[in-house]
Amino acid sequence: MKTRQWLLADHPRGRPLREEDFRLVEAEISDDPGPGRMLLQTLWLGFDPAQKGWAENVADYVAPMRIGDVMRGSGIARVVRSRHPRFAEGELLVGLTGWTEWLVSDGIGFERVHPGLPPLAMLSVLGTTGLTAWCGLFKLGEPRPGDTVVISGAAGATGSTAGQLAKVAGCRVIGIAGGPEKCAWLVDEAGFDAAIDYKNEEVRPRLKELAPRGIDVVFDNVGGQILDDMLAEIATGARVVICGGISRYETGVLPAGPQNYFNLVFRRGTMRGFIVLDWASEFPAIRQRLADLVNAGRLRWRVDEQQGFENAPRTLMRLFRGENRGKQVLKVAD
Amino acid sequence: MKTRQWLLADHPRGRPLREEDFRLVEAEISDDPGPGRMLLQTLWLGFDPAQKGWAENVADYVAPMRIGDVMRGSGIARVVRSRHPRFAEGELLVGLTGWTEWLVSDGIGFERVHPGLPPLAMLSVLGTTGLTAWCGLFKLGEPRPGDTVVISGAAGATGSTAGQLAKVAGCRVIGIAGGPEKCAWLVDEAGFDAAIDYKNEEVRPRLKELAPRGIDVVFDNVGGQILDDMLAEIATGARVVICGGISRYETGVLPAGPQNYFNLVFRRGTMRGFIVLDWASEFPAIRQRLADLVNAGRLRWRVDEQQGFENAPRTLMRLFRGENRGKQVLKVAD
Numbered sequence: 001m002k003t004r005q006w007l008l009a010d011h012p013r014g015r016p017l018r019e020e021d022f023r024l025v026e027a028e029i030s031d032d033p034g035p036g037r038m039l040l041q042t043l044w045l046g047f048d049p050a051q052k053g054w055a056e057n058v059a060d061y062v063a064p065m066r067i068g069d070v071m072r073g074s075g076i077a078r079v080v081r082s083r084h085p086r087f088a089e090g091e092l093l094v095g096l097t098g099w100t101e102w103l104v105s106d107g108i109g110f111e112r113v114h115p116g117l118p119p120l121a122m123l124s125v126l127g128t129t130g131l132t133a134w135c136g137l138f139k140l141g142e143p144r145p146g147d148t149v150v151i152s153g154a155a156g157a158t159g160s161t162a163g164q165l166a167k168v169a170g171c172r173v174i175g176i177a178g179g180p181e182k183c184a185w186l187v188d189e190a191g192f193d194a195a196i197d198y199k200n201e202e203v204r205p206r207l208k209e210l211a212p213r214g215i216d217v218v219f220d221n222v223g224g225q226i227l228d229d230m231l232a233e234i235a236t237g238a239r240v241v242i243c244g245g246i247s248r249y250e251t252g253v254l255p256a257g258p259q260n261y262f263n264l265v266f267r268r269g270t271m272r273g274f275i276v277l278d279w280a281s282e283f284p285a286i287r288q289r290l291a292d293l294v295n296a297g298r299l300r301w302r303v304d305e306q307q308g309f310e311n312a313p314r315t316l317m318r319l320f321r322g323e324n325r326g327k328q329v330l331k332v333a334d
Numbered sequence: 335m336k337t338r339q340w341l342l343a344d345h346p347r348g349r350p351l352r353e354e355d356f357r358l359v360e361a362e363i364s365d366d367p368g369p370g371r372m373l374l375q376t377l378w379l380g381f382d383p384a385q386k387g388w389a390e391n392v393a394d395y396v397a398p399m400r401i402g403d404v405m406r407g408s409g410i411a412r413v414v415r416s417r418h419p420r421f422a423e424g425e426l427l428v429g430l431t432g433w434t435e436w437l438v439s440d441g442i443g444f445e446r447v448h449p450g451l452p453p454l455a456m457l458s459v460l461g462t463t464g465l466t467a468w469c470g471l472f473k474l475g476e477p478r479p480g481d482t483v484v485i486s487g488a489a490g491a492t493g494s495t496a497g498q499l500a501k502v503a504g505c506r507v508i509g510i511a512g513g514p515e516k517c518a519w520l521v522d523e524a525g526f527d528a529a530i531d532y533k534n535e536e537v538r539p540r541l542k543e544l545a546p547r548g549i550d551v552v553f554d555n556v557g558g559q560i561l562d563d564m565l566a567e568i569a570t571g572a573r574v575v576i577c578g579g580i581s582r583y584e585t586g587v588l589p590a591g592p593q594n595y596f597n598l599v600f601r602r603g604t605m606r607g608f609i610v611l612d613w614a615s616e617f618p619a620i621r622q623r624l625a626d627l628v629n630a631g632r633l634r635w636r637v638d639e640q641q642g643f644e645n646a647p648r649t650l651m652r653l654f655r656g657e658n659r660g661k662q663v664l665k666v667a668d
Contacts, residue, residue, distance in 0.1 A: 223596065228591065242595070244599075245599075255593075256591060257595050258592070258595060259589075259590065261605070262557065262579050262582065262607070264606060264607030265578075265579075265608065266395055266609070268606075268608055269606065269607055270605070272598060273597075273601070274602055275599070275600070
């Protein structure tokens, strides 16, 4: 049988992503999966800024991507034919499907969607997004009640989850996002205490105003000037969590490093990075907590659903232009 | 009676230090110290890069310095006349004398020199220098036997102490310093495993060569490009200790921030700053360990002794030009 696939056509290093970095092809796969294997149909693809790093081949915590590889990415797939001992036909799984409409898999790296929430939650609040927010915030940020937490890229899927989790943990939460609509959503819907619109406001004076005793936890998804502004306003003993650096991807070149890193000395601060996979053994337990919070109405999530497999590269590029509202997904099949 | 004093004449902000930032004056002090007080004669002054930050008035962990204040600094002084309940005439004390030949003190912030080593050790290996090396390395760096430790500004008083302590702790130690003489001293005298001469070698390829499995502990006294080069080569789980940033002082302007900070994510690294005074309660115990190591021949220290009170500003400026060999002190009286 035939399947459409998006292959990596070029490494987007040192420049923004382009549609021509990917090539749409038709490939032949067997419709008999073979012993121990299964035929999967991709229903949704999920998108994440880290995918640009994978395509650049600079993220050495994952296997390198080569030109001609099927573009790597998460998805939700239905088991259409199974000779796999654990997964039955009709089940919905989540895993690294890659950008392909159909695939044959031995099941490694796939798991069932969580029963307590709609399937798309597995690409969002219960997926790497939600787990990243949880682990970054609680394992590195160590928020305590009354702490002031500032989140950049706050309207993104990870940022908005981290901010809501910090609220649950008794903190005062300020989000930084681009544009009045995102900022209004943060305060009105996601329950943030305040939001700063970096496109229309000066970030540093607003931080001074909103966090007069300094920032206890920085949760940074952006890097560049916004990270520098946050570092300038940290409180004594601050924890600075480096979760992402979308400003790096947007321009395609490394932004200037944070000149105010030396404030880590004056404020006895800690700046840390992490790879969420290091805590994989804890994911089931963390997922259950996240699902409970969603069901209790204390954690909102939203997806930005685009349509059509042929739009995969364009959908990924939405992230770097800040066009997505919530977790970016693409519906590929019903 | 009269005493000479150096007063702060200008805040050296955003530019290198100049001799004209200080003004030499003669002041009148009482030769009767009064009840509970004592008359001290300064014998040596000690110099530290942090003094530029104090003079700039940007280091908010100490009281601000104003134009016309006696320049703040450490010194060793003899008690010449005492009406103090704890200190007797003839005793040698260490504390914040400031840049003055004579002073009257209530004793706050002064303590006796350690009996086990020559008095000058209190401005060096047993002073803030040695305590900073110990606390930065052991409390933040957490070195383990077999770790690769890289020290920038390694020939400086703090750097050379930190490197030797890392050797005692079973680590492989690489120093970065300027010029062949300093590098030879590190390897031949201080027992470092290797040294990189940043004035004559490319730092990053040399680090790759000398630390093929990556750097476990970075101990940075410099900032700027050298910090960036070290961050590029950190190992998984690295601890990056920000101890100082002399490159900031040398140019007078903030150097670019470390672009490679994002390696903290790929390598799950931690970057931290500290103020050594936070561990003041532990200083007596740490000092004893340092003195024991010196007496066991496992920790070397050297002082660069200049002469004459009138040379205090010039002596401070030696630090920012990398002219000092070991801890910079100035002999003021016999």
